[in-house]
Amino acid sequence: MFRAIARIPLGRTTEDTQLRSLLDRLRTALVAGRPSFLARYGLSSLAVGGVALLRSAMFAEFAPWFLFTPAVVVIALLLGGGAGLWATLLAALCASITLRDVPPVGALSLMQVVASAIFIVTTAGLVGLVVALRHALIEADAARTELMRSAAAAAEREAFLTSVLASSTDCIKVLDLDGRLTFMSEGGQRVMEVSDFNAIAGCHWPDFWTGQGHVEALAALAAAREGRAQSFVGRASTIRGTPKWWHVALSPIRNQDGGYDRILSVSRDITALRESEDEREHFVRLAENSTDFIGMLQTDGRVFYVNDAARRMVGLDGADVTALAMTDFFLPEQVATVTSEVLPAVDRDGHWSGELTFRHFRTGELIPVLYSVFPVTDIDGRTVGYGTVTRDFRARKQAEEELRLLNGELAHRLKNVLAVVQSVTRQTLRNASDVQKASQDLSARLVALGAATDVLTNASWRSADLRELIERALAPHGEIGVRILLDGPCLTLKPQVAVALALALHELATNAAKYGALSNDAGRVDVIWQVRGEAPEARFRLDWREQGGPPVAEPTRRGFGSILIERSLRSYFGGTAGIEYRPDGLTFAMDTQLGDAVMTDGKA
Amino acid sequence: MLGQRTPIGSKTILVVEDEALVRFDMTDFFEDRGWQVYEAENAEQAIALLDRHGEIRVLLTDVEMPGAMDGLRLAHYVRERFPPALLFVVSGQAPPSPQALPARATFLPKPFDLHHVLRQIDRSPVG
Numbered sequence: 122m123f124r125a126i127a128r129i130p131l132g133r134t135t136e137d138t139q140l141r142s143l144l145d146r147l148r149t150a151l152v153a154g155r156p157s158f159l160a161r162y163g164l165s166s167l168a169v170g171g172v173a174l175l176r177s178a179m180f181a182e183f184a185p186w187f188l189f190t191p192a193v194v195v196i197a198l199l200l201g202g203g204a205g206l207w208a209t210l211l212a213a214l215c216a217s218i219t220l221r222d223v224p225p226v227g228a229l230s231l232m233q234v235v236a237s238a239i240f241i242v243t244t245a246g247l248v249g250l251v252v253a254l255r256h257a258l259i260e261a262d263a264a265r266t267e268l269m270r271s272a273a274a275a276a277e278r279e280a281f282l283t284s285v286l287a288s289s290t291d292c293i294k295v296l297d298l299d300g301r302l303t304f305m306s307e308g309g310q311r312v313m314e315v316s317d318f319n320a321i322a323g324c325h326w327p328d329f330w331t332g333q334g335h336v337e338a339l340a341a342l343a344a345a346r347e348g349r350a351q352s353f354v355g356r357a358s359t360i361r362g363t364p365k366w367w368h369v370a371l372s373p374i375r376n377q378d379g380g381y382d383r384i385l386s387v388s389r390d391i392t393a394l395r396e397s398e399d400e401r402e403h404f405v406r407l408a409e410n411s412t413d414f415i416g417m418l419q420t421d422g423r424v425f426y427v428n429d430a431a432r433r434m435v436g437l438d439g440a441d442v443t444a445l446a447m448t449d450f451f452l453p454e455q456v457a458t459v460t461s462e463v464l465p466a467v468d469r470d471g472h473w474s475g476e477l478t479f480r481h482f483r484t485g486e487l488i489p490v491l492y493s494v495f496p497v498t499d500i501d502g503r504t505v506g507y508g509t510v511t512r513d514f515r516a517r518k519q520a521e522e523e524l525r526l527l528n529g530e531l532a533h534r535l536k537n538v539l540a541v542v543q544s545v546t547r548q549t550l551r552n553a554s555d556v557q558k559a560s561q562d563l564s565a566r567l568v569a570l571g572a573a574t575d576v577l578t579n580a581s582w583r584s585a586d587l588r589e590l591i592e593r594a595l596a597p598h599g600e601i602g603v604r605i606l607l608d609g610p611c612l613t614l615k616p617q618v619a620v621a622l623a624l625a626l627h628e629l630a631t632n633a634a635k636y637g638a639l640s641n642d643a644g645r646v647d648v649i650w651q652v653r654g655e656a657p658e659a660r661f662r663l664d665w666r667e668q669g670g671p672p673v674a675e676p677t678r679r680g681f682g683s684i685l686i687e688r689s690l691r692s693y694f695g696g697t698a699g700i701e702y703r704p705d706g707l708t709f710a711m712d713t714q715l716g717d718a719v720m721t722d723g724k725a
Numbered sequence: 726m727l728g729q730r731t732p733i734g735s736k737t738i739l740v741v742e743d744e745a746l747v748r749f750d751m752t753d754f755f756e757d758r759g760w761q762v763y764e765a766e767n768a769e770q771a772i773a774l775l776d777r778h779g780e781i782r783v784l785l786t787d788v789e790m791p792g793a794m795d796g797l798r799l800a801h802y803v804r805e806r807f808p809p810a811l812l813f814v815v816s817g818q819a820p821p822s823p824q825a826l827p828a829r830a831t832f833l834p835k836p837f838d839l840h841h842v843l844r845q846i847d848r849s850p851v852g
Contacts, residue, residue, distance in 0.1 A: 541746050624746070688749060
């Protein structure tokens with residue numbers, strides 16, 4: 122871009138060089154300095170006087186003015202015009218004196234006066250020419266010096282600009298108006314990883330960009346062509362294919378006519394900056410995407426930032442949080458705790474964490490939280506604010522509450538079961554004929570109770586599958602499906618009646634094993650249950666039928682079993698329940714409203 | 726008014742308990758010892774029995790029962806309507822606070838000892 126100053130070599134001969142050297146020396150002598158007034162006029166007077174003496178000694182009667190002319194020329198050349206004129210006049214005077222020595226003495230003839238005048242005029246003219254020559258020589262020297270100085274200055278400036286361009290890490294390019302690459306700075310070639318500029322010179326610059334960068338480059342080029350500077354940020358690979366981010370500024374280069382014929386493009390590699398921005402962006406996303414409440418307070422307690430999870434938690438979606446203070450988030454009763462305990466602890470220990478309660482800004486709902494707060498410091502360790510990561514404890518508190526209720530419920534059920542065991546025990550002892558029998562009966566009844574409890578526990582005490590309950594209660598007394606046959610639809614029993622029915626079935630089976638159908642090898646028991654009619658009048662009926670056992674006789678004394686069966690089932694199921702001691706086999710029938718025994722809507 | 730004609734010192738008890746097995750056992754226990762026992766499965770039945778049998782001297786009620794009124798409220802109701810009655814409140818849950826119980830009521834956590842209840846009734850000043 123910078124035109125090199127070339128020296129045009131001259132064809133010189135030896136004589137030229139010698140003459141030039143002589144002239145250089147003369148010029149040096151001429152311009153070395155202007156002699157003082159005394160030197161100029163004294164030297165010229167001495168020279169003229171010297172010539173006059175020489176003339177009178179050697180050429181007394183020959184050409185009185187002739188010898189003066191060379192002296193005057195030399196004087197004019199070396200000492201300037203004034204000294205030349207002075208020498209001319211002095212020479213004319215000296216010549217006149219010499220002429221007067223020639224007879225007739227006393228006056229100059231007219232001829233001599235005219236000749237003197239001609240001498241003066243021509244010599245003065247010669248002095249004028251010599252002075253002009255002298256000035257020309259001086260000026261030429263000055264011009265040459267100036268030329269050398271400006272050439273040196275230009276070279277220096279060019280070296281400076283070249284070194285600036287070379288040392289810049291920006292990629293400085295010059296494009297023609299069509300966007301073709303005509304120049305690229307050395308530093309630019311380094312960052313663009315260009316090994317040979319000629320390989321890319323003349324390439325269409327926007328083609329180095331792809332995608333959105335290409336669009337932006339074309340737009341910037343169009344703007345520069347119209348005389349406007351424009352910049353953009355884009356992604357382009359270096360010549361070797363290293364992907365980089367660039368900040369690009371395009372501006373038109375104004376020429377001397379005021380128009381634009383070239384375009385300057387300065388691209389800065391901002392990949393590292395971009396990466397650090399990306400890194401910072403990741404930290405921002407970390408806070409933004411957290412499901413915990415993340416916030417930062419200024420040192421005066423005003424809110425600086427809260428993330429989306431925080432906004433959702435306390436109902437601040439879209440609100441300007443910077444108008445809020447930290448204390449606005451807490452339950453009013455806890456504000457004093459926060460200011461008198463939490464904040465001093467943060468200053469003292471560098472951290473505080475504990476359970477507090479937030480308040481929902483819109484609904485006023487209390488939100489139990491695990492609040493954690495710590496000082497945020499800058500690079501010099503100065504506290505610039507307070508950060509908090511706060512966890513929503515609603516679900517946990519609810520789980521704790523549920524667990525507490527569950528434990529309470531469990532204790533309640535356990536105590537109720539113990540109460541039932543207590544009653545069964547006392548009834549067993551009350552009706553037993555001896556301790557041995559009481560022990561056996563009690564053990565068997567507790568087993569039946571345990572089986573019923575199993576069925577209930579499986580359904581979390583909310584219901585009991587009827588068939589499973591029957592199977593478990595009867596399994597100890599005979600193989601189900603062989604001696605004991607079950608037939609009935611799939612039904613879910615209410616938990617309140619499950620224990621009583623299990624105990625009743627246990628008593629029936631015990632009785633059958635002792636005196637009835639299960640006491641020999643041939644008898645069998647049918648347990649049949651069914652639902653008849655439609656809700657809400659639907660009824661539930663359960664039948665126990667023994668056959669094939671020994672002949673049945675009504676007992677003389679009714680034991681705990683039959684009393685429990687009839688009395689408790691009637692009470693629990695709210696219907697009829699009765700045992701018939703038929704000769705061909707004992708039967709038991711229970712008939713009740715379906716809704717009193719069975720889950721009909723899935724609820725207890 | 727019913728309370729005023731209550732025969733002092735009668736061995737009459739009302740047992741209110743929805744768990745039939747437990748209720749029958751308590752009934753048998755008191756009947757074996759010569760008491761007149763009335764049984765109720767819930768508070769409504771209990772109030773109806775109290776209205777018919779003003780001679781009832783002791784109320785022994787479970788707290789957790791189906792129905793609109795639980796045992797605790799029944800106890801308060803009886804304390805107001807029949808001031809001299811002896812009250813026993815039974816529960817498998819945590820005991821209620823003393824303020825929640827009516828005056829001169831005894832809380833019994835389940836399971837409890839009926840002999841202990843009987844001794845306490847015997848020690849209580851009649852009337």
